Amino acid sequence: MREYPFRRNAVTVLALSLDLILDRALAGADLSEAEGVVLLQQTQPAALAAIQATADQLRQQQVGDTVTYVLNRNINFTNICEQHCSFCAFRRDAGQSGAYWLDEAAVLQKTAEAVEAGATEICMQGGLNPQAQIDDSSLAYYVKLVQAIKASFPQLHLHAFSPQEVQFIARLDSLSYAEVIVALQEAGVSSMPGTAAEVLDDSVRKILCPEKIDSATWLEIVATAHRLEMPTTSTMLSGHIETPQQQISHLAQLRKLQQQHYPARFSEFILLPFVGQDAPKPLRHRVGRDQPVLADALLLMAVARIFLGNWIINHQPSWVKLGLAGATTALTWGCNDIGGTLMEEHITSMAGAQGGTCQTSEALQAAIQSIGRPTQQRDTLYRPIQTAASR
Numbered sequence: 317m318r319e320y321p322f323r324r325n326a327v328t329v330l331a332l333s334l335d336l337i338l339d340r341a342l343a344g345a346d347l348s349e350a351e352g353v354v355l356l357q358q359t360q361p362a363a364l365a366a367i368q369a370t371a372d373q374l375r376q377q378q379v380g381d382t383v384t385y386v387l388n389r390n391i392n393f394t395n396i397c398e399q400h401c402s403f404c405a406f407r408r409d410a411g412q413s414g415a416y417w418l419d420e421a422a423v424l425q426k427t428a429e430a431v432e433a434g435a436t437e438i439c440m441q442g443g444l445n446p447q448a449q450i451d452d453s454s455l456a457y458y459v460k461l462v463q464a465i466k467a468s469f470p471q472l473h474l475h476a477f478s479p480q481e482v483q484f485i486a487r488l489d490s491l492s493y494a495e496v497i498v499a500l501q502e503a504g505v506s507s508m509p510g511t512a513a514e515v516l517d518d519s520v521r522k523i524l525c526p527e528k529i530d531s532a533t534w535l536e537i538v539a540t541a542h543r544l545e546m547p548t549t550s551t552m553l554s555g556h557i558e559t560p561q562q563q564i565s566h567l568a569q570l571r572k573l574q575q576q577h578y579p580a581r582f583s584e585f586i587l588l589p590f591v592g593q594d595a596p597k598p599l600r601h602r603v604g605r606d607q608p609v610l611a612d613a614l615l616l617m618a619v620a621r622i623f624l625g626n627w628i629i630n631h632q633p634s635w636v637k638l639g640l641a642g643a644t645t646a647l648t649w650g651c652n653d654i655g656g657t658l659m660e661e662h663i664t665s666m667a668g669a670q671g672g673t674c675q676t677s678e679a680l681q682a683a684i685q686s687i688g689r690p691t692q693q694r695d696t697l698y699r700p701i702q703t704a705a706s707r
Contacts, residue, residue, distance in 0.1 A: 334355075334366065338370045341623075342370060342373065346625055346627075349568050353560050353564050355367055356615065370618075370622055371618035371621040371622055372649065374621055375631070375652050381690060383654055383689045383692070384630075384691075384694040385677065385692075385693060386437055386657075387437070388435050388436065388658065389427070389435050389657070390659065391418070391423060392440075392441060393418045393423055393440060394417040394445045395408050395416055396409065396415050399527040401524060402599040403525075403556065407443050420460075420461060427465055428468075435472070436471075438465065438472055438476070440475070441476065441478055441481065441511065442481075446488065449488075455485050455491065455499055458481075458503075459500065463503050473506050473507070473697075474505045476505045477508060479534050480511075483533060497537075501544065506546075507583065508548040509549055510549040511588075512528060513553070513566070515558045515562055516531040517558065517562045538573060539576070542576075546581075550582045550586070552566050552586075554590065555590040555612055555613065556599065556602075556603050557599075564619075567619075570628065583630060583696070583698060584632050585624060585631050587631075587632075588634050589613045589634065610645070613633070615649075617649050620650070621649075621651075631651045631652060632651060632654070632655050634655065636658070640679065643655070647689065654683060657674065657675050657677060
């Protein structure tokens, strides 16, 4: 049994409860939602230190000390979107100032630049643009775009199109989710971003993203992808109007879905703290701050590591949202991956994030090495890539 600083400071029912919860997690037990909420409600420094130490120990047990990163590029091919999410400063209406829609040549040029820089992954997502069709087929447009990339760059891993985009295509073309996913797979998509999850609680979604798919639909589409052997990531948008109970419920739904399709189909969990500086005013004013609170994000990342246990073992902070220094700190709170180079990022940066839009591999390596941990380039599915630096 590990000795925590908290034990030396207070002998209370709460202290004993916290110790028991952390000991259960270290023994490999799946915590209950009530136990997860207890962890998120801790405020005393000694209790927070105990949670941090437990998350860090679990990280070491599950994946070791090496911190991974991926060389990738984001391509947000359009910001024209039919939806109006309350946190989004990225979307535009067609014809509105600042609206854009990259043609195939522009997407291929960005892809070529990524390959030249050594990228192994293209992460591609965009707004829900009803005009993105070929011969009245939305799916045909997406398939043609993927096929063009893979024809020129067959070695690239395409991590593309969120569950919301799958639902959008299926709705416009009167297709099943499985039909859309299979067509995208056959065209060359190898994994799906787990974005559009926000918080898997419909009372929250009615305020954050009332036009988006509901929680059950997000889970259904991801489960369909997993059954079709399409790996996905998992995410949470945090630090806005959600409660600790809703945060833990979100994690519990991810864990349950992962358990249904074990071995792992979620490749990672990524926390995405809310950035409100340039987000639409109603939500920004309701939240009452422009930038994430690092301490809150660190605690939630640690609890995510503890609560998700051995089911989702790769955890990544967002350097775009937290800054590289904040993301580096998260590596001592249970995270084992620092993300990707991105090369460009529009959705979060347009909301006012201060972390930047691009990192070099050297910058990511230096950040990892600053806390005395070894580095390893990986591919999208967390398989190591041998480089001159890692041999």
